[in-house]
Amino acid sequence: MLSEFDLIKQYFVRDRPSRATLGIGDDCALLTPRAGTELAISTDMLVENRHFFAGADPRCLGHKALAVNLSDLAAMGATPLAFTLALAMPKADPVWLAGFSEGLFALADLHGCELIGGDTTRGPLTISITIFGEIAPGQALQRSRAVAGDDIWVSGTLGDARLTLAGLRDEFPIDQATLALASPRMHLPEPRVALGQALAQGALAHAALDISDGFAGDLGHILAASRVGASVNVDALPAGAALAREDSATRRRFCAQGGDDYELCFTADPARRDAIVAAAAACATAVTRVGVIDAQAGLRLVDGNGRAVALDAAGFDHFALP
Numbered sequence: 001m002l003s004e005f006d007l008i009k010q011y012f013v014r015d016r017p018s019r020a021t022l023g024i025g026d027d028c029a030l031l032t033p034r035a036g037t038e039l040a041i042s043t044d045m046l047v048e049n050r051h052f053f054a055g056a057d058p059r060c061l062g063h064k065a066l067a068v069n070l071s072d073l074a075a076m077g078a079t080p081l082a083f084t085l086a087l088a089m090p091k092a093d094p095v096w097l098a099g100f101s102e103g104l105f106a107l108a109d110l111h112g113c114e115l116i117g118g119d120t121t122r123g124p125l126t127i128s129i130t131i132f133g134e135i136a137p138g139q140a141l142q143r144s145r146a147v148a149g150d151d152i153w154v155s156g157t158l159g160d161a162r163l164t165l166a167g168l169r170d171e172f173p174i175d176q177a178t179l180a181l182a183s184p185r186m187h188l189p190e191p192r193v194a195l196g197q198a199l200a201q202g203a204l205a206h207a208a209l210d211i212s213d214g215f216a217g218d219l220g221h222i223l224a225a226s227r228v229g230a231s232v233n234v235d236a237l238p239a240g241a242a243l244a245r246e247d248s249a250t251r252r253r254f255c256a257q258g259g260d261d262y263e264l265c266f267t268a269d270p271a272r273r274d275a276i277v278a279a280a281a282a283c284a285t286a287v288t289r290v291g292v293i294d295a296q297a298g299l300r301l302v303d304g305n306g307r308a309v310a311l312d313a314a315g316f317d318h319f320a321l322p
Contacts, residue, residue: 012085012101012115020082020116029116031082037134040078044068048125053168058096060187061127062103068212069131070111070191071262075210077141077200078133080113080193086130088123111193139200141208141266146226150206150267150293153276155192155285158215159251160185160240162258182242189262194283199266204276208266214257216311219265220299232256232291234311235304256301256311267293 013024021030033039046065048054066083073080085104089096108115113131164186167174192210199205207226211218215237223230235248237255244251268276273289280287294300301309 008120010097012118014105014115019112019114023114023116029082029084031116031132033081033134036136038137038140039081040073040076040133040135040140041130042069042072043128043130044072045126045128047127054125057187058099059103062100062105063107063188064103065127065129066104066107066113066131067189067191068262069129070107070113070193071189071210071212073131073133074191074193074196075141075208075264076133076135077139077196077208078135079197080111081132081134082114082116083108083129083131085115085118086126086128087118087120088126089120090122090125111191135200139203141196141200141205143207143209143222143225146207146222146228146267146293148228148293148295149270151270151273151289152219152230152232152291152293153205153264153266153268153287154211154215154238154290155195155264155266155280155287156190156261157185157238157240157243157286158211158261158263159237159243159254159258161189161260162254163240163243163246163250165258165260166254178242178245182240185240185242186260189260191262192264192283192285195264195280195285195287198279198283199264199268199276202275202279204272204279205266205268208264211259211261211263211265213259215261215265216256216299216301222265222267223293223297223299226293227297229294229296229298229300230291231294231300231302233304234301234309236288236290238286238288238290252309253311 021032023029070080160182164182167179207222209218234252234256239251239255243254301311303309
């Protein structure tokens with residue numbers, strides 16, 4: 001049977017150049033950001049039967065656990081540096097650990113983000129990552145900086161992760177081809193790190209966040225922090241390739257309310273439209289204008305003809321569920 005230190009050494013210690021001043025092996029890691037930069041720090045947790053189904057593919061879990069943290073750095077425009085991992089498991093399963101670490105490090109290597117420490121213990125399957133990035137002072141994209149007149153933008157597409165969840169829960173009939181098309185958006189989200197960096201470094205956006213709990217609910221955080229309102233055309237929200245096959249009511253609901261998208265929502269001066277489109281193209285990421293920031297408080301959802309659409313704008317809340 002693997003001991004705690006055996007499994008760390010076998011699956012999580014890597015013999016490679018380190019970005020940390022001191023990495024795995026001591027009581028603390030030491031991380032030195034480049035001169036003239038600030039540290040951006042975020043933590044996310046994934047819990048079995050709350051964030052993912054029991055028996056989920058371990059490689060996908062390794063990818064997603066880091067992706068959701070990288071997405072937070074992307075929302076601030078930060079460059080990834082390193083991360084720590086706290087992992088609780090019912091048992092030390094070599095097959096599971098091999099798949100999990102493979103998915104984790106494949107994404108980490110893609111973004112030059114190094115594992116520098118953490119902890120393991122026995123318990124219900126829980127994955128918690130704290131990630132560190134760096135950004136120049138004053139560049140970070142914050143939720144509190146939207147201004148009336150700003151365009152509202154969304155990267156990529158929305159709703160396919162929510163459609164996958166609907167299929168797994170048998171909420172309504174979804175054919176296997178549609179489910180196969182949608183499911184990578186739920187299990188293997190792509191953090192928009194390059195786009196976030198371009199928006200921050202080019203001073204192209206005012207406010208930003210990543211969409212994790214649903215577009216409408218997450219946009220509400222920007223509105224509250226910036227003390228503004230917004231009007232959004234729900235028919236302009238970019239539906240995923242699988243969701244686009246569904247009826248308009250499902251498309252609207254899953255685009256506006258679905259979670260696990262991990263796309264960026266950001267606001268920007270209309271004068272920056274061409275520069276934003278060019279920056280997004282350079283990052284190979286689609287962007288869509290979906291609304292405008294208003295001085296009047298509140299979120300107003302309308303259709304393509306400007307008629308009000310009745311949809312709950314509340315985002316996902318862990319403590320509102322049983």
